[in-house]
Amino acid sequence: MPENLPDIDVSSLAGPAYVILILIEIIAIKWRGRGGIYEAKDAATSIFMGAGSAVINGALGFITLAIFIFAYQMAPVKIPFNVWTFAACFVLWDLCYYWVHRYYHRSRWGWAAHVVHHSSQHYNLSTALRQSWTTMWSGAFVVYIPLALMGFHPAVIALCGGLNLIYQFWFHTEFIDKCPKWFEAIMNTPSHHRVHHANNPRYLDSNYAGVFIVWDKMFGSFVPELKSDPPRYGLVVDLGTFNPLRVFSHEYVGIFKDITKPGLTLGQRWRYIYKPPGWCHDGSRLSSSQIKANYLDKHPDGAGNPGLPD
Amino acid sequence: METLLYLFASSVIAIALLALLINWLHPNTHQGPITIETFKAALLDHDQQQAPGTLCLSTDAQQSLALLGKGPKLAIVRRVGDRVALRVLSITELTTRQAGSGQTKVSIHDFTWPSFQVEGKSAEQLAKWQTKFKEASHA
Numbered sequence: 001m002p003e004n005l006p007d008i009d010v011s012s013l014a015g016p017a018y019v020i021l022i023l024i025e026i027i028a029i030k031w032r033g034r035g036g037i038y039e040a041k042d043a044a045t046s047i048f049m050g051a052g053s054a055v056i057n058g059a060l061g062f063i064t065l066a067i068f069i070f071a072y073q074m075a076p077v078k079i080p081f082n083v084w085t086f087a088a089c090f091v092l093w094d095l096c097y098y099w100v101h102r103y104y105h106r107s108r109w110g111w112a113a114h115v116v117h118h119s120s121q122h123y124n125l126s127t128a129l130r131q132s133w134t135t136m137w138s139g140a141f142v143v144y145i146p147l148a149l150m151g152f153h154p155a156v157i158a159l160c161g162g163l164n165l166i167y168q169f170w171f172h173t174e175f176i177d178k179c180p181k182w183f184e185a186i187m188n189t190p191s192h193h194r195v196h197h198a199n200n201p202r203y204l205d206s207n208y209a210g211v212f213i214v215w216d217k218m219f220g221s222f223v224p225e226l227k228s229d230p231p232r233y234g235l236v237v238d239l240g241t242f243n244p245l246r247v248f249s250h251e252y253v254g255i256f257k258d259i260t261k262p263g264l265t266l267g268q269r270w271r272y273i274y275k276p277p278g279w280c281h282d283g284s285r286l287s288s289s290q291i292k293a294n295y296l297d298k299h300p301d302g303a304g305n306p307g308l309p310d
Numbered sequence: 311m312e313t314l315l316y317l318f319a320s321s322v323i324a325i326a327l328l329a330l331l332i333n334w335l336h337p338n339t340h341q342g343p344i345t346i347e348t349f350k351a352a353l354l355d356h357d358q359q360q361a362p363g364t365l366c367l368s369t370d371a372q373q374s375l376a377l378l379g380k381g382p383k384l385a386i387v388r389r390v391g392d393r394v395a396l397r398v399l400s401i402t403e404l405t406t407r408q409a410g411s412g413q414t415k416v417s418i419h420d421f422t423w424p425s426f427q428v429e430g431k432s433a434e435q436l437a438k439w440q441t442k443f444k445e446a447s448h449a
């Protein structure tokens with residue numbers, strides 16, 4: 001543990017703050033009569049998923065930590081902890097997060113874990129807590145191992161990860177419309193993330209950023225929120241239940257059903273696991289890119305507009 | 311582990327209190343039967359252009375089925391909280407079985423879609439559709 005690393009357990013501080021902020025949002029929406037909608041069962045499911053995620057991922061966290069410590073011991077250089085190296089680690093974590101998040105959306109195995117977060121048809125602070133119970137199982141932590149190999153201490157990496165997750169809480173809201181222009185240009189904001197949670201064809205597979213929206217602009221996945229196309233939240237195929245066990249496991253069940261279908265080749269079964277969500281061997285379902293193409297067939301004037309292909 | 315269990319227990323209490331508060335400040339006003347307007351809006355939201363035919367309402371009135379155009383495609387709209395969810399499938403993908411006098415239990419191959427019951431005219435209508443399209447698929 002670096003000597004000058006502040007001894008702060010960010011996750012234990014965040015829990016009560018989340019509840020207080022949700023309370024404030026519930027009351028503020030009622031008071032102002034705008035800025036989002038709450039529904040009791042939906043919010044309860046979201047918060048329950050969050051509590052389950054904290055317990056399960058917290059209990060399994062030692063596995064990831066052990067891997068990071070092993071990688072750190074192999075690092076040829078150990079980076080000392082100070083404000084600059086912390087800032088560098090925070091930015092690099094966020095870059096890794098961008099690619100992890102992209103993987104979550106573009107490979108069905110990642111999506112099976114992450115779909116939980118997108119399964120609400122509402123968008124409010126409680127939605128931020130609707131987190132996966134199978135983060136570890138998704139294998140995404142592998143992307144962060146290079147940080148330890150570069151010589152960042154695992155405790156610093158964990159702190160950056162915790163702060164990154166905490167930053168992502170506040171922008172799950174419709175209560176804030178737009179932030180100042182300079183902020184919208186650099187940082188992830190409610191407007192950018194509303195786009196990410198929308199199932200309108202133009203908004204699918206966009207705005208993967210955690211903290212800095214610049215990654216989306218650099219890697220070509222940025223789509224601005226358009227007043228002419230207000231976001232509709234939820235999945236392309238919405239769930240018919242609030243049952244948390246079904247919410248957490250439904251995509252894994254879907255994968256299992258697909259790979260055990262009779263008459264498929266080994267390659268087809270494998271593709272049901274790693275190809276983008278919606279891929280299927282017989283064309284009976286649609287991936288995001290096919291949904292966008294179908295949308296353009298019906299609305300050809302939209303070609304080349306934000307979020308739609310040329 | 312003790313901390314994690316404490317976190318989980320306190321979360322459950324927080325969830326219950328928040329749910330009560332939400333119910334009080336933001337009561338769900340969308341609890342009536344699925345109407346044709348709701349059904350059409352759900353189809354439109356999902357870019358389904360075909361017009362629905364006669365609605366078959368479930369016994370609890372929380373979901374409706376209708377043929378799209380002349381069939382055999384069928385849409386089911388289900389109330390989920392204050393929102394709805396939609397499935398479009400072939401009528402041959404429905405599994406039905408008798409569940410008491412005049413009642414039919416309907417289920418689809420979808421892990422997140424609870425089975426439901428139809429009765430009376432709705433059950434008769436559904437049986438007619440199934441017979442018609444089963445014969446058509448055998449023809």
